[in-house]
Amino acid sequence: MQGVPRLTPPPESPGARLVGGDQLATSGLAIPSSAPLPPAVTATSWVVADLDSGAVVGACGAHEYATPASVQKLLLAATMLGRLDPQQIVTVNDADMQYEPGSSSAGLVEGGQYTVETLWLGLLLVSGNDAANVLARLGGGAAGAEGGVQEMNAQAKKLGAFQTHAVTPSGLDAPGQFTTAYDLALIARACFADAAFRRYALxxxxxxxxxxxxxxxxxxxxxxxxxxxxxxxxLGGKTGYTDLSRHTYVGAAERNGRRLVVTLLGAEHAPQLGWEQGAALLDWGFAQPATASVGRLVDPAEFVVAPSPSPVDPAMPSAAEAHARKTAPPAIALGAAAACVVLATALRRRRRRS
Structure with missing residues (x-):
């Protein structure tokens, strides 16, 4: 992986790991005390949450920094879907075609003309980096794609995704770009609240x-x-992969009127593909009662974000958030710096011996 920019996490901000409840602050597994162990996955961090109530059903390393790969395109969607006319016709320019050779594209051609809706489909179906560049440019106004990325970072803060910082609109690796499984759940929740996104994703x-x-x-x-x-x-979702990020995934489904979303980062493709690991975690989540919770996805209205020179300087949790931390149900919270699969496997072996 020579030449791949390594992730350098930003300095820890005191409030970042408290967002969603202090049971999620662990680098390891957090599940309700009554819940069975989740399936073993290779992802280094993950979250399963309820799209409607916002309850976090379970997590591992929810606030651990990682790189997003193409699931970052969900932040682009959460930022720009409501701002761009899907019927607008756009001409692709040279700058739009500047992306890593050999990486995923929608097959756009310089000078070609496409509707914005076609660009969204190219972005979400085949992870088109060319489509990401065009959409970011459109949403960035006079500042172009760079302005679009700035809007993405502003949107992340509005959603409470304080540990997310975009450098590219596509998720292609770049120094200083990072997110967390928890932040991805917030971003995905905003996406699935949009009817156009739900249609494109399916x-x-x-x-x-x-x-x-x-x-x-x-x-x-x-x-x-x-x-x-x-x-x-x-209900759909988004896949992602780069050499640095490994496999990343966001997926959602509905069962018996309950809608859950799963986010995972840093997974390997064996013995299960990223979406299969997501499916296994969704099965586990649906098997838990609707009241199961180790935290929650925050509401953007809870935060007042002050201007800051740092890309990740979260506002402190509101009084409502502090109350939620005090009243959250007990959970298993085990610190683990390595992949979640190591922790889950060890716990299974221990239970079998006892």
Missing amino acids: TKQAQIPAQPLKQREGFQIQNQNSLIEQYPGA
Whole structure:
């Protein structure tokens, strides 16, 4: 992985790990005391939460810094979906095509013309880095894609995702770019609250139109998120991968009127793919009672974010958040600096011996 920028976590901010409740502050596993152990996964951190109530059903390393890869495109969606006209026609320029050679693209062509809706489909179905650049440029106004990234960071703070900092709109690795499994759950919750996002995320295939002036034929793209084909009640989500980030994943599903979201970071593809690890954690989450909780996804209205020179300087939790920490149900909270799979496997062995 020569040349890959290593993650350098920012200085710890005192309030960052308290967001959502102090039971989530551990670097290890946090589950209700009555819950069985979750399935072993290779992800270094994960969160399972209720999209509607905001309850965090379980987590491992919820506030541990990691790099997002293409799940960062969800922050782009949460920021720009409501601002851009889906029927607007956009011409792709040279700057839009500046992304890592060989990385995922929607197959756009410089000088080609596409609707914004086509760009969203290219972004969410096949993780198009070209589409990400165009959408960030549109949303950034006069400041272009750089302005779009600034808007993404402002949106992260509005959502309470104080440990998230974007440098690229696509999630391609860059120094100073990071997020957490908890922050991703906040961002995903905002995305799934948008009807257009829900429709795009469940779209199985779409057409990238021909560009006659560029002598480019049209072609079909397929949704890369296998959850929507293979998991009953799937609502969609987003896959991600880079050499630095490894596999990252966000997925959501509905069962018996209950909607859960799973976020995971730093996973390997064996013995299970990222979406399969997400599906296993969703199964575990749905098996817990609706009242199960070790914390919660905060409401953006709870925070007043003061201007700060630091990209991650969270406002302190409100009085409501402090109350939630005091009244949250007991949980298993075990510190673990390594991957969650190590912790879960060790606990299983210990239980079998006892």
